[in-house]
Amino acid sequence: MRKEIIINSTNEDTRIALLEDGKLVELFVERPDNERMVGDIYKGKVRKVVKGMQAAFIDIGFEQDAFLHFSDMGSNVNQLFADIDEELLENGDNDVDPSDLLHNGQEIVVQIIKEPISNKGPRVTTELTLPGRFMVLVPNQHRIGVSRKISSAKERRRLRQLARKMMPKNFGLIIRTVAEGKTEEVLKQDLDKLLKTWAKIQQKIKTARPPMLLFKDLGMASSVIRDLFTPDVHRVVVDTRKMYREIIRYLKEVESDLYRRVEYFKSKEPIFDVFHIEEEIQKSLQRKVWMKNGGYIFIEHTEALTVVDVNSGRYFGKKDHERNSLKINLEAAREIARQLRLRDIGGLIVIDFIDMQEESNKQKVLNELRKEFARDRAVTKVEGMSRFGLVEMTRQRIRPSLIYNLTEPCPLCEGTGLIPTKGTILANIERALRRYAASKKDRRIIIEAHPEVVEYLNNKRISRRLRLMWKYWLKIDTQENPTLKPFEFRLKIKKSGEDVTEQFVW
Numbered sequence: 001m002r003k004e005i006i007i008n009s010t011n012e013d014t015r016i017a018l019l020e021d022g023k024l025v026e027l028f029v030e031r032p033d034n035e036r037m038v039g040d041i042y043k044g045k046v047r048k049v050v051k052g053m054q055a056a057f058i059d060i061g062f063e064q065d066a067f068l069h070f071s072d073m074g075s076n077v078n079q080l081f082a083d084i085d086e087e088l089l090e091n092g093d094n095d096v097d098p099s100d101l102l103h104n105g106q107e108i109v110v111q112i113i114k115e116p117i118s119n120k121g122p123r124v125t126t127e128l129t130l131p132g133r134f135m136v137l138v139p140n141q142h143r144i145g146v147s148r149k150i151s152s153a154k155e156r157r158r159l160r161q162l163a164r165k166m167m168p169k170n171f172g173l174i175i176r177t178v179a180e181g182k183t184e185e186v187l188k189q190d191l192d193k194l195l196k197t198w199a200k201i202q203q204k205i206k207t208a209r210p211p212m213l214l215f216k217d218l219g220m221a222s223s224v225i226r227d228l229f230t231p232d233v234h235r236v237v238v239d240t241r242k243m244y245r246e247i248i249r250y251l252k253e254v255e256s257d258l259y260r261r262v263e264y265f266k267s268k269e270p271i272f273d274v275f276h277i278e279e280e281i282q283k284s285l286q287r288k289v290w291m292k293n294g295g296y297i298f299i300e301h302t303e304a305l306t307v308v309d310v311n312s313g314r315y316f317g318k319k320d321h322e323r324n325s326l327k328i329n330l331e332a333a334r335e336i337a338r339q340l341r342l343r344d345i346g347g348l349i350v351i352d353f354i355d356m357q358e359e360s361n362k363q364k365v366l367n368e369l370r371k372e373f374a375r376d377r378a379v380t381k382v383e384g385m386s387r388f389g390l391v392e393m394t395r396q397r398i399r400p401s402l403i404y405n406l407t408e409p410c411p412l413c414e415g416t417g418l419i420p421t422k423g424t425i426l427a428n429i430e431r432a433l434r435r436y437a438a439s440k441k442d443r444r445i446i447i448e449a450h451p452e453v454v455e456y457l458n459n460k461r462i463s464r465r466l467r468l469m470w471k472y473w474l475k476i477d478t479q480e481n482p483t484l485k486p487f488e489f490r491l492k493i494k495k496s497g498e499d500v501t502e503q504f505v506w
Contacts, residue, residue: 005229005236007221008271009243016224017277020375024280025341029405030220037112038398039217041128041201042066045210046106056102057121058110061211064121068110070098072125107210115399118303130194130201131217133226133254134179134187135163137194141172149177149230166191177230178256186255225250235261239271284342284402291335295328299339301403305348308336312354322361325354329365337372346378346397355389366391412485420487422456426464428505429457429489435504436491437472444475444494451480453489 004019018026030036044060057065102108114123130137136145144163146156162184163173168191179187197215204214218226225247229236238244244264251259265271272278283289290296294314300307310332312324336351351369356362362385369391373380378396385391409415420428429447436445447457447465457465457478469476477494484490490501 001232003233005224005233006271006275006277007236007238007243009221009238009240014219014221014243015272016221017272017275018228019275019277022276023338024277024284025338025375026344027277027281027284027342027402028220028224029402034405036217036220036223036399037115037122039112039129039131039223040213041109041111041215042124043107043109043205043208043210043212043214044124046102046104046108048104049102058108058124059211060110060122060124061213062116062121064116064119066110066112066122066124067120068108068124068126072113072123072127073098073101109205109214114397117397117400117404129174130197130215131176131226132190132194133256134176134182134190135194136174136176137191137198138172138174139198140170142170143172145172145174147175147177147179150175150180152180155180162187168195180231190254222246222250229258231258233258233261235263237263237265237271237275239265280342281406284339285406289335289339291328291331293328293331295332297332297335297339299343299345301345301401305350306345308349308351310336310351310353322357325356326361326364329353329356329361330368333365333368334372337369337376340395341376341378343402344399345401346395349393349395351391351393353385353389353391369393419485422453425453425487425489426456430468432489432491432501432504433468433472433474433476436500437474439504441500442493442495443473444477446477446479446492446494447489448479448481448484448492449489450484450486451482452486454478454480 002019002021006017006019008015008017013029013031016028017024042060044058044066047057047059047065049056054070056068056070058068060066108126109128110124110126111128112122113125116122127141128139130139144160144167146160146163150156150159159175159179163175166184166188167173173191175187201215204212208214217223221243225236229251236247238247241264244262247262248259251262265274267274270278272281287300288296288298290313294312296311296313298309298311300309310329312328332353339345340349353365356365366382366385370382373382373395376395378398380393380395382393383391410417413419429449433445447454449457457463465476465478468474475494479492481490489505490499491504492499492501
């Protein structure tokens with residue numbers, strides 16, 4: 001498989017695309033007002049301990065308090081680096097109830113492991129990790145982890161032995177994929193840099209008053225180079241000289257030969273247009289995604305979960321329904337895995353495949369789905385297929401989905417995608433007028449509304465305003481207000497100008 005990283009940088013944002021065989025599979029977007037937070041370390045204060053939720057809420061200076069689950073206070077050093085083989089070197093006392101360690105107003109040091117999503121604050125852990133190029137330093141732990149992506153058992157054994165040899169007291173180490181083949185000297189240099197960083201953080205911990213940022217992890221572009229630019233990546237292409245120089249400098253500092261694979265892109269055409277990435281981004285914002293065989297998948301977000309529906313669409317296969325369904329479902333499994341990675345959709349996901357009768361065919365679809373998700377860096381769990389053709393799965397959520405990075409809810413429909421019809425608006429107006437007529441106030445009233453609604457009320461062929469006047473024995477005038485939403489209206493008493501909307505519109 002040919003992997004490429006394409007980076008587009010402008011004054012407004014930096015976008016990093018990961019391509020596999022020319023197909024866009026992951027996209028990272030960072031803006032000055034929305035910087036990457038995962039990995040940042042804060043000194044915070046416990047706002048509230050909720051034993052019933054097995055969690056505490058921590059003030060780290062955000063609008064929403066950070067969420068600390070008790071399970072994130074254990075020895076889970078691999079939360080951000082899940083694909084490792086771990087070795088516990090010393091057994092600590094794990095019988096302590098986390099809730100006994102926390103009390104309201106207590107100062108605490110935490111690290112962000114999931115960014116804020118919607119109205120939820122960031123999720124944090126007390127198990128701190130400092131990632132370098134070749135290894136991850138884990139303070140106050142006694143563990144060694146080695147990346148499973150290093151295929152050679154002999155190399156994993158060598159790296160584990162080196163880690164045991166150089167591991168400082170009261171620290172754990174995780175050896176990353178890019179450490180494969182590196183000498184002890186190179187690894188030691190990386191470790192020394194991390195220890196210096198930790199010493200600075202410790203000094204800040206002693207003096208800082210919460211809430212306070214203690215450590216800011218690398219920005220999006222730098223962290224992608226650190227975490228994703230591995231030997232299996234064919235090249236990195238950058239469209240600005242500044243970022244090109246930064247990446248080259250970083251790779252040379254960590255003594256990586258991969259700097260030779262970094263290219264500066266010089267062209268009048270935008271880099272994402274040349275690599276056909278822009279069109280894929282636009283498709284990723286749409287709910288319907290067409291497949292090459294004529295079928296399509298439909299992706300729908302809800303607060304609780306994401307639903308994916310598979311449809312045959314324009315596919316015309318042979319007469320055998322079972323074979324047709326299998327072909328569409330297999331193609332859909334591949335496209336669903338790509339779209340979920342690209343859109344960075346996390347949490348609970350339910351996939352509705354086209355019904356199949358044979359168990360062997362259901363298993364083929366499940367196997368294809370699991371095979372495709374094996375490429376995903378996020379942790380995924382795929383359950384079996386139900387008798388209704390539904391597959392339940394979960395995907396690790398670290399940051400908001402792509403759609404929340406690139407779009408915002410419509411100010412008219414507030415994210416529902418629906419607004420009331422004009423008939424519904426008229427019915428709401430009539431109900432308000434009926435309540436007003438019963439109140440025995442002045443019989444002259446003004447309806448202030450959006451120009452489209454005013455036009456609808458004053459239609460020359462069917463004057464709905466006149467009908468309401470005769471029905472409720474009111475003198476009704478209309479007034480246009482373009483600042484109102486198309487379904488909003490105000491009621492005002494003509495004589496006094498008093499706005500009585502709140503009294504009669506429910």
